[in-house]
Amino acid sequence: MTPDPSPLLELTGITKTYRSGTLEVTALHGVDVTVAEGEYVAIMGPSGSGKSTLMHILGCLDVATAGTYRLAGADVGGMSEEELAAVRNQRIGFVFQQFHLLPSMPAWRNVELPLCYAGTGRAERRRRAEASLERVGLGERLAHRPGELSGGQQQRVAVARALVTDPALILADEPTGNLDSSSTEDVLDLLDELHEAGRTIVLITHEQDVAARARRVLRLHDGEVVSDTAGVAS
DSSP states (O other): OOOOOOEEEEEEEEEEEEEETTEEEEEEEEEEEEEETTOEEEEEOOTTSSHHHHHHHHTTSSOOSEEEEEETTEEGGGOOHHHHHHHHHHTEEEEETTOOOOTTSOHHHHHHHHHHHHTOOHHHHHHHHHHHHHHTTOTTOTTOOGGGSOHHHHHHHHHHHHHTTOOSEEEEESTTTTOOHHHHHHHHHHHHHHHHTTOEEEEEOSOHHHHTTSSEEEEEETTEEEEEEEOTTO
């Protein structure tokens, strides 16, 4: 019998409260979520449901007010700012709706940036950036700047950048929000391929057809998980 995959993400009783003067707003109410290594999970919810807050906590961009978040067994809540920065750089690959590419740099230079921050040598950075672009089908676009690429190609560069550090987790926040239908399919096909290769993917989206590509769908409402179901593609 094959053993169950190890949990990569473990959230227990996660609560997030924002305070401004005497005003308090609780965005998450005691959220419990476990994601195993190699899972492909979509998180859905309407505006104000708490999905962006949850994404920020998963990505170590924010910390919970209460509860415990373990990433690969490590308690994120007990980490220093320096340790959190290292986790964001080395353990998590981010893909955002806005791409966040530097317009003056060619594709390979954009992709190598996380390795620059990690102190990787120049030749190794170039080798890994080119290999990552090859992986997403842009081996012939290494020297193209973002303005010379379509929206779908720019998002593929962003995915290559997310992959270049070989992270434990790919965290994609509305990755198809700025793309046409054809480019959306291309990027979702790429995420499917990464999942099939064993990557753990958490996808934040408000679009039902995008979420359906995941193998598991969590729905948030008013800061609570209201359903946890298998995706259409599972």
